[in-house]
Amino acid sequence: MRSISNSIYVLACLGLLLYGCEEPVREDPFVGMGAARWDVGKSANFLLSDDRFTKLELEIAYMEGFRPTDVLLEEMVGFLEEVTFKPEGVVLTLREIPAEGEEFYSAEAIASLEDQYRQSYNEGNTVSVFLLVVDGNFMQDETEFFTIGAAYRNTSMVLFGKRIMESSGGFRRPPRGILETTVALHELGHLLGLVNVGTEMVTPHEDEEQEFHCDEETCLMYWTVETSNVFLFVPQTIRTLDANCRNDLRANGGR
Template identity: 60%
Template structure:
C-alpha cells in the first residue's frame, strides 16, 4: 500500500513538474521579442516596415554607416536621410548616425553573399530596447548582377540593411549631363529607405493600387522616388536639380502603416 501511495506521489509530482516546464517554455515564447537583435536584422526587406515607421515599438532610430576607404557618403546625403526619416517616420527620441571607415577591398564587384558576409563582420548595432538600427554599407565596387546594359547604384537586401555601390556612383556623377555626387547618392539611398519602409506593396500594404506590374515592389508613377528606374543607371537621366519626391499614393501607404 505504501508503494502505491509513493508511486502516486511521484506521478503527481511529475505532472506538476511537466506543467511547470511547459509554463516556462510558453512564457519564454511570449516574452521573446522577434524585433530585437541579429535575428530581426536577418528578416526580409520590408518585414520591419511598421517598426521603422511607427513609435509603437521603437522611438529612436540609429543609422550605422560603414563605408570603405575613399567612399564616405557626403554630408548632404546624411542630411537628406535625416530629413526624409523625420518627414515619414515617428521617432520622438530622434535620429542619430554612427559612422565608421573600413579598408577598401579593391574588388571589381560584390555578390549578395559577400555583402551579407561584410555586414556580419562589420555591423555592430542591432535593434535593442526602444532603438531601431538601420545599417548602410558603402562598397568600393559594383554589383555582381550588373550587365552591359543595366547596372545598379544601390540595393536594400535585408529588413534593415542597404548598400550603395560607391565606385559606380562616383563614376557616374559630377560630369556633363550627370547629377552631382551628393544628389545622386541621396536619391539612391532614399529610394532604398523606401524599400525598407515596405514600399511598394512589400511590407506596407497599398491603400490604392499603384504597384508596377512589370517591376514589382516599385511605383507605377515615373515621377515618384519609388519608380523602378531610380535604383538603376536610368536614374542618370531622371535626376536634374532635385530628388524625386514620393508621390501621394506612396505617402498614403506609409501613413496607413504607422508613418507620418
C-alpha cells in the same frame, strides 16, 4: 518504511510538477540579429510606427575612400524624421571599415560583409537600419545597365560607391551628393514597404512592368532611380515621394 518511501515519492512528483509549471523564457523575435534576417519590407510597420519601437538608429558603414557626403547624412536623417513616428528620435552612427579592393560584389558577399561589420540591431525600444557602402560594383551588372544601390534584407541596404563616383559630376551627370542621396532614399523607401512590398497601397499605383515601384515617373520610388536609367532624367535635385506613396506610409503607421 513504506510511509517514508511514499512521502519521498510524493515530494519527488510535486517537485517535477512545480518545475514543469515554470514559464519558459522566450526570446523576443523582434530584437537581435535574427530580426534582421527577414525579407525586404517585413519590418515596415516597425520602422514607421511607434507601436513597438520609439527610437530609430541609422548605422552606416563605409569602406575607406567612400565616405558618404554630408548631403546624404543630413537628408537620410531628415527623411526618416519626416515619415516615421519615433518620439525618442532618429540617431546616426557613421563608421569607416577597411576597403576590400574587389571590383565586383555578389549578393552573398554583401550579406557576409554585413554579418562581419554590422554592430547595431533592434534592441529594447530601438529599431536599427544598416547601410553598407562598398568600394566596387554589383556582380550582376551589365555593360549598359547597372545597379547603383539595393535593399536586400528587411533593415539592410547597400550603395555601390565606385559606381556612384564614376556616375556623378561632369557633363550630364548629377552631383555626387544628389545621386547617392536619391538612391539611398529610394532603397530606404523599399525598407519602409514601398511599393506594395510590406506596406499596402491605399490606391493602386504599382508599376505594371516594374514590380515594387511607383508608376509616377517623378516619384522617388520610380524604378529608374536605382539603376543606370536614372541618367535619362539627369536629376539635379533629390526626388521626393509622390502623394500615393506618402499615403501608403501614413496608413502603415507613418507620419
